[in-house]
Amino acid sequence: MTRLRPDLRLDDRDIAILATLSREGRITKTDLAARVNLSPTPCWERMKRLEKAGLIRGYRAEISLADLGPHVQVFVTVELESHRAESFQIFERTIERMDQIVGCWAIGGGYDYLMQIVAIDVTTFQAMMDGLLESRAGVRRYFSYIVTKPVKEVPPALALLEAKDG
CATH class of the missing domain: 1.10.10.10 (Winged helix-like DNA-binding domain superfamily/Winged helix DNA-binding domain)
Structure with missing residues (x-):
């Protein structure tokens, strides 16, 4: 078990x-x-x-975005201006409404969040980020990493999560 x-x-x-x-x-x-x-x-x-x-x-x-048409996928690390609970809540509520952000994780380490974004092109991505910076989401700074090609995308190996009894 x-x-x-x-x-x-x-x-x-x-x-x-x-x-x-x-x-x-x-x-x-x-x-x-x-x-x-x-x-x-x-x-x-x-x-x-x-x-x-x-x-x-x-x-x-599982949809093949490449076969649907041109797009850019970007991973973005985000650092917030403030680390109060309210600041995290405001940021999370803001990005929840943004359809281009298809994944977002609170992370430990040097940054507060890692976001996954899919946009038609880099210009559209940058306009979305400019809007996020101008909003009251509290972003201090961000770093973007454009995906040049997918290398591995698979579901997690659930057997690795098994806890050993004893």
Whole structure:
């Protein structure tokens, strides 16, 4: 048994279900059950339990942005002017409303946040950042890193998260 959260116990089949769904969200229930060595009904019940526990938050398509058209993907580190709780809340509320920001993580170390941004081009990206700087979001400074090519993009290896009992 694995305990990732104190209130939730997962066994190897639960981890296998999560790992399979993270790679193949459209797999049929029958194929999923066969992959994790369960009959369909118990597999479905486990899947529903994992959804109810909040471990499965949704099912999505992986879209090829390059095939849709020109775009730029940028990672941005952000340092805020103030480190009061209210400052973090204001920043987070501000960026929540910005569709170009597709990911944002509070981080430890020299910066406060790491953002992932997708824009049509560098000019559009810069206009968005200029707007963020002019807003009351409290950005002191930022550094941008333009993605030149994707090297690796995969779901996390869930087996690595298993806690060893004992």
